[in-house]
Amino acid sequence: MEINLKETKLIAGQGQLFHAEIPGNNEILEPLGKFSKPIVVHVRLESKDQQIKAFGTISTEVILNCSRCLEFCIYNIKSDFAASLIDISLQDEQDLWQDEVVFIKGGIVDFSSLIYEIILTQIPMTPLCNINCKGLCPICGIDLNHRSCQCQQDNIDPRWEKLKHLT
Numbered sequence: 678m679e680i681n682l683k684e685t686k687l688i689a690g691q692g693q694l695f696h697a698e699i700p701g702n703n704e705i706l707e708p709l710g711k712f713s714k715p716i717v718v719h720v721r722l723e724s725k726d727q728q729i730k731a732f733g734t735i736s737t738e739v740i741l742n743c744s745r746c747l748e749f750c751i752y753n754i755k756s757d758f759a760a761s762l763i764d765i766s767l768q769d770e771q772d773l774w775q776d777e778v779v780f781i782k783g784g785i786v787d788f789s790s791l792i793y794e795i796i797l798t799q800i801p802m803t804p805l806c807n808i809n810c811k812g813l814c815p816i817c818g819i820d821l822n823h824r825s826c827q828c829q830q831d832n833i834d835p836r837w838e839k840l841k842h843l844t
């Protein structure tokens with residue numbers, strides 16, 4: 678998502694709103710999952726004391742695989758963000774900026790990296806289709822949410838497996 682600041686007349690103390698709907702780049706989510714809805718971004722730019730700040734929201738929906746049963750699960754992502762827009766020529770002074778920074782290159786600000794960074798941090802490490810998901814049987818691989826098997830009953834801790842053969 679790019680905003681051309683040269684075409685944007687920011688008036689000090691007055692916010693300006695931008696909206697964009699961008700198709701999610703599935704390559705970025707691989708192998709975690711894929712986008713099932715476009716990424717909706719709302720950004721308000723504010724110019725204050727010679728500095729431009731961006732305040733925005735990101736929302737989208739992704740399809741992930743449940744970490745226990747591997748079924749698809751839909752996950753909503755919604756996040757707020759705030760960033761300072763800094764000209765790329767000041768890149769070396771970035772220690773000065775406390776906030777998240779998005780660089781302005783030739784008058785253009787590209788929010789894409791920030792947007793994907795935020796989305797990735799919102800994706801759970803171990804997604805679950807349901808918090809009570811029973812997962813797959815570790816022995817026969819059956820989905821224990823839909824079917825049951827006999828494995829659990831004679832399940833033996835693999836550490837004792839060898840002992841069983843000794844007797």
Ligand SMILES: [Zn+2]
Nearest residue numbers: 743746806810
């Ligand atoms: Zn599951």
Ligand SMILES: [Zn+2]
Nearest residue numbers: 814817826828
């Ligand atoms: Zn089983």
